[in-house]
Amino acid sequence: MSLKSTPQTLPTDPAVRENLFNPEIRAAIDRHIAKYPPEWKQSAVMPALTLVQEWNGGWLTIELMNEVAAYLEMPPIAVYEVASFYGMYDLKPTGRHKVCVCNSISCLLNGSEALIEHVKKRYQVAPGETTADGKFTFKEVECLGACRHAPVVLIDKTYGENLTPEALDRWIEELD
Amino acid sequence: MVERQNSVCFRTLHLDQPWRLDSYRSIGGYGQWERILQERPDPADLIEQLKLSALRGRGGAGFPTGLKWSFMLRSAPGQRYIVCNSDEGEPGTCKDRDILRYNPHQLIEGMAIAGYCIGATVGYNYIRGEFFEPTERFEAAVQEAYAAGLLGKDIGGSGIDFDLYVHNGAGAYICGEETALLESIEGKKGQPRYKPPFPAQSGLYGRPTTINNTESLASVPVILEKGGQWFLDQGLPNNGGLKVFSVTGHVEKPRNLEVPLGTPFRELLAQCGGVKGGKKLKAVIPGGSSTPVVPGDQMMELNMDYDSLAKAGSMLGSGAVIVMAEGTDMVKVLANLAHFYAAESCGQCTPCREGTGWLSRVLHRILKGQGRREDLDLLDDAANRIMGRTICALGDAAAMPVRSFLKHYRHEFERYIAQGERCVS
Numbered sequence: 393m394s395l396k397s398t399p400q401t402l403p404t405d406p407a408v409r410e411n412l413f414n415p416e417i418r419a420a421i422d423r424h425i426a427k428y429p430p431e432w433k434q435s436a437v438m439p440a441l442t443l444v445q446e447w448n449g450g451w452l453t454i455e456l457m458n459e460v461a462a463y464l465e466m467p468p469i470a471v472y473e474v475a476s477f478y479g480m481y482d483l484k485p486t487g488r489h490k491v492c493v494c495n496s497i498s499c500l501l502n503g504s505e506a507l508i509e510h511v512k513k514r515y516q517v518a519p520g521e522t523t524a525d526g527k528f529t530f531k532e533v534e535c536l537g538a539c540r541h542a543p544v545v546l547i548d549k550t551y552g553e554n555l556t557p558e559a560l561d562r563w564i565e566e567l568d
Numbered sequence: 569m570v571e572r573q574n575s576v577c578f579r580t581l582h583l584d585q586p587w588r589l590d591s592y593r594s595i596g597g598y599g600q601w602e603r604i605l606q607e608r609p610d611p612a613d614l615i616e617q618l619k620l621s622a623l624r625g626r627g628g629a630g631f632p633t634g635l636k637w638s639f640m641l642r643s644a645p646g647q648r649y650i651v652c653n654s655d656e657g658e659p660g661t662c663k664d665r666d667i668l669r670y671n672p673h674q675l676i677e678g679m680a681i682a683g684y685c686i687g688a689t690v691g692y693n694y695i696r697g698e699f700f701e702p703t704e705r706f707e708a709a710v711q712e713a714y715a716a717g718l719l720g721k722d723i724g725g726s727g728i729d730f731d732l733y734v735h736n737g738a739g740a741y742i743c744g745e746e747t748a749l750l751e752s753i754e755g756k757k758g759q760p761r762y763k764p765p766f767p768a769q770s771g772l773y774g775r776p777t778t779i780n781n782t783e784s785l786a787s788v789p790v791i792l793e794k795g796g797q798w799f800l801d802q803g804l805p806n807n808g809g810l811k812v813f814s815v816t817g818h819v820e821k822p823r824n825l826e827v828p829l830g831t832p833f834r835e836l837l838a839q840c841g842g843v844k845g846g847k848k849l850k851a852v853i854p855g856g857s858s859t860p861v862v863p864g865d866q867m868m869e870l871n872m873d874y875d876s877l878a879k880a881g882s883m884l885g886s887g888a889v890i891v892m893a894e895g896t897d898m899v900k901v902l903a904n905l906a907h908f909y910a911a912e913s914c915g916q917c918t919p920c921r922e923g924t925g926w927l928s929r930v931l932h933r934i935l936k937g938q939g940r941r942e943d944l945d946l947l948d949d950a951a952n953r954i955m956g957r958t959i960c961a962l963g964d965a966a967a968m969p970v971r972s973f974l975k976h977y978r979h980e981f982e983r984y985i986a987q988g989e990r991c992v993s
């Protein structure tokens with residue numbers, strides 16, 4: 393086996409491990425761990441970060457990343473590397489929702505620029521930032537893989553298709 | 569063409585709730601998997617059918633699937649893996665999402681058959697993180713398949729094991745590159761590996777692994793059901809079968825269409841209602857954002873298959889056909905593509921990390937009316953310094969559009985540079 397395909401491990405005291413997060417999160421992470429070979433708990437780092445981020449209201453703190461590391465018995469640095477690499481992990485506080493507007497080619501050809509300008513002006517928010525009322529964090533994202541419905545917007549877990557600025561406003565209006 | 573349309577990966581589309589097990593069963597779904605469980609045919613014979621079918625990888629590179637499977641040594645001891653690539657992220661491509669949503673069982677059957685052929689008892693489907701609904705559909709289908717006794721250990725007393733799991737991405741285009749994808753399943757940053765060793769020798773967890781695109785795997789049950797020769801006959805020699813094209817951009821009815829390879833582009837465009845607003849066709853990117861752009865007039869004479877597009881200097885890629893009407897600003901389009909690759913470079917190789925940034929910055933400054941006379945040479949130079957000098961093909965994917973846009977639309981870039989701010993206003 394090549395060096396690269398060796399898991400990075402750092403044992404955790406079982407007494408500590410048993411008390412991390414809460415029983416539901418632990419059970420959910422355990423279900424992911426079970427999908428991979430026993431020595432590869434590290435493979436569950438992405439689903440674990442996703443679960444913990446959602447539990448924390450949309451973003452990850454250093455403490456939470458450390459706890460994920462402890463739970464999966466891997467070095468914290470290996471968790472930071474993953475959390476900072478993938479765009480869906482947020483490492484600073486976010487709004488109650490995430491509004492992600494696709495800015496790639498098929499959406500550009502179908503009006504995403506107008507959509508992006510509209511969000512900036514109407515909600516006074518720059519990409520990567522959160523509205524003053526904390527309602528949502530605005531992100532410009534790359535192709536969402538739904539180009540036939542351009543322009544596409546992802547809010548939290550739902551895709552919105554063929555959106556006009558007005559339709560997007562109505563959708564944002566409905567969010568709590 | 570119309571009657572043969574949507575007859576492979578999209579053959580369930582006309583059904584009510586096509587994603588359900590009973591829907592898939594109603595058209596003979598899982599028939600091939602059950603035959604394998606009962607008869608335990610020689611995997612080499614199944615792979616022969618795939619070779620005959622001339623199925624080429626639908627993820628972008630077009631590598632023959634049967635040949636890829638034959639690289640896996642069944643006799644080698646230890647665990648092997650089949651991995652499905654549902655990371656779908658190449659701008660313009662939106663077909664795998666619909667396979668996951670509307671025909672998940674056929675993908676499951678294809679993965680199980682692939683597992684049998686290469687001797688893998690475990691499969692992972694890597695689905696991009698933004699695909700919440702498709703992931704739910706696929707996972708529900710996996711549960712249905714387990715409950716129906718189609719997956720698991722010693723399936724139906726056959727002695728055959730096959731377990732199937734989902735691994736979700738979390739927002740990184742590079743994880744579509746197969747070795748970055750493996751790194752990601754191993755719980756790391758998605759940075760591509762050096763090859764060799766190829767995944768068939770050392771893949772997931774250092775074990776022999778086969779990686780295929782969603783559409784490639786979902787095509788397999790139909791190929792085995794109807795025969796490799798049937799599939800081949802649907803398309804052209806060396807370009808077997810039907811292929812899903814995602815037709816987007818400036819068309820009246822953007823859509824996914826599964827049509828025989830070799831279908832004239834003209835017909836594909838007509839089926840999408842033609843160019844938006846009845847305008848003239850200006851240009852087409854025929855195979856996803858990384859494939860070289862083809863001028864409209866030339867495109868109207870081309871057929872949609874791997875060899876025809878390669879001959880025209882472009883590529884079929886993932887089958888994402890991006891249509892641009894007369895009046896499209898090619899400088900803006902290229903700047904957009906360059907931004908994408910710069911944002912998605914994993915940062916591992918210097919030519920790609922730095923080069924994609926240069927391409928994007930220079931193109932944006934031209935777009936803003938701040939271009940310099942030497943910028944076009946600079947772009948050419950940067951693109952040439954990326955091509956072929958990186959671990960994975962993302963670098964080439966960033967460089968190819970630049971070269972083709974400058975070749976066909978150089979005058980538009982020159983106009984921007986010559987007129988400066990005036991051009992922008």
Ligand SMILES: Cc1cc2nc3c(=O)[nH]c(=O)nc-3n(C[C@H](O)[C@H](O)[C@H](O)COP(=O)(O)O)c2cc1C
Pocket residue numbers: 624625626627628629630631633653654655656657658741742743744745746747779780781782784785960961962965
């Ligand atoms: C930067 C990059 C991104 C890629 N993205 C995808 C993708 O999203 N989906 C995919 O199936 N293949 C993608 N590929 C191609 C894969 O590396 C691989 O060739 C493919 O999954 C093999 O399956 P196939 O032979 O069935 O096409 C990508 C390649 C590169 C270099």
Ligand code: FES
Pocket residue numbers: 494495496497498499500534535536537538539542543544659660661
């Ligand atoms: S380009 Fe916007 S979803 Fe693909």
